[in-house]
Amino acid sequence: MMENQTSEYDVIIVGAGLAGLAAAKAMHEEGKSYVVLEATDRSGGKVCSKVSEDSSRYFELGAQFVSEEMTEMVKLIKEAGMVLTRTEGTQDNRVISDKSKEPIYLDFHDITDTLGAISGEHFSSKPMDQVLEKHISQKRKRQILKSFIAAETTVNSRYINAEAIKNLISRVTTTTSGLDHQASGPLSNVVKHLESLNKDAIHYLEPVVKVKETKSGYTVKTKNKSKYHGKALIMAVPPTAAARITFSSALADHYRPYLDSYTDGAVIKMTFVYDKPFWRESAVKGKQKSIYGVVYSAHEGVNLMDSSIKGGENRLTLYIGGEKAIELADVPTEVKEFYARERLIEVLGEDAENYKDYEISEWQQSPYYGGGYGAIIHHHGLPDANEILREPYHTMVFASTELATDFPLFMEGAVLSGQYAAKRLIESMSESVTE
Numbered sequence: 509m510m511e512n513q514t515s516e517y518d519v520i521i522v523g524a525g526l527a528g529l530a531a532a533k534a535m536h537e538e539g540k541s542y543v544v545l546e547a548t549d550r551s552g553g554k555v556c557s558k559v560s561e562d563s564s565r566y567f568e569l570g571a572q573f574v575s576e577e578m579t580e581m582v583k584l585i586k587e588a589g590m591v592l593t594r595t596e597g598t599q600d601n602r603v604i605s606d607k608s609k610e611p612i613y614l615d616f617h618d619i620t621d622t623l624g625a626i627s628g629e630h631f632s633s634k635p636m637d638q639v640l641e642k643h644i645s646q647k648r649k650r651q652i653l654k655s656f657i658a659a660e661t662t663v664n665s666r667y668i669n670a671e672a673i674k675n676l677i678s679r680v681t682t683t684t685s686g687l688d689h690q691a692s693g694p695l696s697n698v699v700k701h702l703e704s705l706n707k708d709a710i711h712y713l714e715p716v717v718k719v720k721e722t723k724s725g726y727t728v729k730t731k732n733k734s735k736y737h738g739k740a741l742i743m744a745v746p747p748t749a750a751a752r753i754t755f756s757s758a759l760a761d762h763y764r765p766y767l768d769s770y771t772d773g774a775v776i777k778m779t780f781v782y783d784k785p786f787w788r789e790s791a792v793k794g795k796q797k798s799i800y801g802v803v804y805s806a807h808e809g810v811n812l813m814d815s816s817i818k819g820g821e822n823r824l825t826l827y828i829g830g831e832k833a834i835e836l837a838d839v840p841t842e843v844k845e846f847y848a849r850e851r852l853i854e855v856l857g858e859d860a861e862n863y864k865d866y867e868i869s870e871w872q873q874s875p876y877y878g879g880g881y882g883a884i885i886h887h888h889g890l891p892d893a894n895e896i897l898r899e900p901y902h903t904m905v906f907a908s909t910e911l912a913t914d915f916p917l918f919m920e921g922a923v924l925s926g927q928y929a930a931k932r933l934i935e936s937m938s939e940s941v942t943e
């Protein structure tokens with residue numbers, strides 16, 4: 509597009525992740541004219557599949573697992589021509605701890621119980637680790653919980669706002685069960701399916717840098733100096749990515765405190781492929797149960813899971829979340845691989861060294877993706893930021909997995925949030941027409 513020429517639309521959508529694509533689908537169905545501005549050269553955001561060099565297999569570099577309760581994702585997987593398949597490592601098996609190799613029985617309820625027990629106390633600006641220090645006397649349990657929180661949120665508990673975590677967990681646990689399913693093929697098929705519904709509406713390599721509110725809507729400028737004008741605007745980017753954009757003064761006054769409440773997550777994902785599933789049956793002391801995964805209490809934010817599709821290749825996936833991921837960001841890949849291999853051998857023995865293929869993806873320190881599974885409210889942040897951002901202000905609204913009322917930080921949350929933003933915006937656009 510030529511510099512200074514402004515294109516006009518009913519709606520501008522910033523970001524072609526699942527939230528942006530779901531919002532675009534809704535606008536398409538509503539017959540609105542719209543454009544999707546995407547910073548990178550591809551759609552999908554934190555959903556990204558990669559085929560191996562010899563084309564014999566694919567890896568999910570970002571999101572991978574779903575549960576049957578994630579109904580919008582299940583629908584999209586089917587629309588994209590795939591089916592849901594079981595994962596081998598299901599929660600019928602055991603999560604074990606790195607040190608004892610004993611099964612541990614741990615879920616979000618341990619954290620909600622802790623937070624629930626102190627609900628009378630004012631802890632909204634307290635970091636989560638202080639709350640755990642005060643209320644969980646057993647050091648080992650505290651360590652496991654801290655590691656679990658860092659693994660699930662990709663931010664260490666000393667940086668997370670306890671009230672916001674309580675709010676986040678309540679949204680996750682309303683409906684979620686184990687993430688024990690996967691699509692039968694690459695999730696990039698879901699992205700392609702959504703892309704095909706939005707055909708020429710997606711403009712790639714257009715990072716948005718400025719948003720200005722005008723009398724008739726919003727003018728959006730990109731790094732390439734392209735200008736777009738829309739009567740309405742959906743910011744379908746993680747709150748931390750939005751915080752890097754310059755907003756005109758009234759918008760900045762309204763949104764800054766909420767956008768600045770978030771901090772980026774950080775995660776490295778590594779998948780190892782084996783000829784034999786040597787870890788099944790043998791890893792859990794005294795119990796003939798396969799492992800579902802490992803929580804590394806001694807390595808906060810690190811966890812491992814059996815990611816094999818039932819009847820498919822034997823795979824283990826190691827996630828390194830939070831500070832450790834940031835620490836490893838600048839070291840050579842071999843050092844990261846060495847660190848990961850040590851973690852595998854530590855729990856599963858020497859057999860873990862004999863993998864035949866391996867893939868690594870890194871999401872920390874990206875300006876566009878929120879770093880980990882999503883951005884998280886930091887301990888000085890406003891715990892209700894998600895509630896403000898998800899509701900329209902004039903004819904502008906935010907959408908991203910962080911803001912979802914169900915399944916935040918998951919793909920399902922992103923889709924639900926995109927759909928919600930589109931619905932609310934269509935309502936507020938028709939209200940402003942009738943006023």
Ligand SMILES: Cc1cc2nc3c(=O)[nH]c(=O)nc-3n(C[C@H](O)[C@H](O)[C@H](O)COP(=O)(O)OP(=O)(O)OC[C@H]3O[C@@H](n4cnc5c(N)ncnc54)[C@H](O)[C@@H]3O)c2cc1C
Pocket residue numbers: 522523524525526527528545546547548550551552553554555569570571572573574687714715716717744745746749750753775776777871875876877878879880881882907908909910916917918919920921922
């Ligand atoms: C390693 C990893 C593993 C995961 N595993 C799972 C899993 O197993 N199951 C699950 O359900 N979820 C998982 N997730 C989380 C899931 O991927 C996300 O919750 C979901 O994809 C987020 O979608 P979104 O649309 O909210 O954001 P994103 O996917 O981040 O999309 C945002 C888009 O906005 C674009 N953008 C940002 N800034 C700008 C700008 N200024 N201008 C224009 N465009 C911009 C970005 O480039 C991106 O395309 C995982 C994530 C990661 C990283």
